[in-house]
Amino acid sequence: MCEVELNTHVYVKMILHAARYPHSTVSGVLLGRQTPGCLTLVDCVPVCHLQLPLSLSMEVALTQIDSWSALQGLVIAGFYQANAGLRDTSINCAALKAASLISEYQEDAVLILMENERLSSSPGIPPLTVFCQNSNKQWVPKDKTLIMWGHWEETQRITRQLLQAKACQRLIDFDNHLDDIRADWTNQELNVEIAKLSAAANGSL
Structure with a gap:
């Protein structure tokens, strides 16, 4: 079974998306690189905070994200969701549909559910559940021994720093882009x- 590795960019941007819209269900697309035996998630594109139906807006978003990610040498590798309710651990039907659609093109695609009750500035362990499809095409929790985190301590520090700086207010999702096409849904400034x-954390500066 394929291992999944998540890097700093993915976690930070998912957290910022949830922090910007704490009273809404948010979702987005995961981007990664596939190598034999391993799927590395290296970025994500925040998509929705207004609604989750697999509507025309979602189809437009997926089409544009697919074209853009290909230019970056990446593939659409999954979908993520954070629910509005603190104790809501259900996966929305639309999220399941989106993830299943992605899995038709990416065999090892994953679905990530962020766990609101465990979200904090220092969660200790990643506050999310990673799902994969079984042989019956059902989404089930992935074996935790197959989930790897690159630089988890560093990721937490960067997340705390950006939350304290209210960087979530600068994060753009596809809903924002549809309201104003000048809004950069790729979030290049935030990526930089x-x-x-x-x-800086790795002493490279």
Whole structure:
């Protein structure tokens, strides 16, 4: 079974998306690189905070994200969701549909559910559950021994720093882009900021 590795960019941006819209269900697309035996998630694109139906807006988003990610040498590798309710651990039907659609093109695609009750600035262990499809095409929790985290302590520090700086207010999702096409749903400025913080933590600056 394929291992899954999540890097700093993915976690930070998912948390910022949830933090920007704490009273809404948010979701987005996971991007990664596939190598034999391993799927590495390296980025994500926040998509929705207004609604989750697999509507025309979602189809448009997936089409644009697919084209853009291909230029970056990435593939659409999954879907993530954070529910509005603190104790809600259900997966929305639309999220399941989106993840299943992605899995038709990416065999090892994953679905990530963020666990609101465990979200904090220092969660200790990642506050999320990673799902994969079984042989019956059902989404089930992935074996935790097959989930790897790159630089988890560093990721937590960067997340705390950006939350304290209210960087979540600068995160753009596809809903924002549909309201104003000038809004950059790829979040390049935020990506650069996360990269600089990671480089500083690793002594590269």
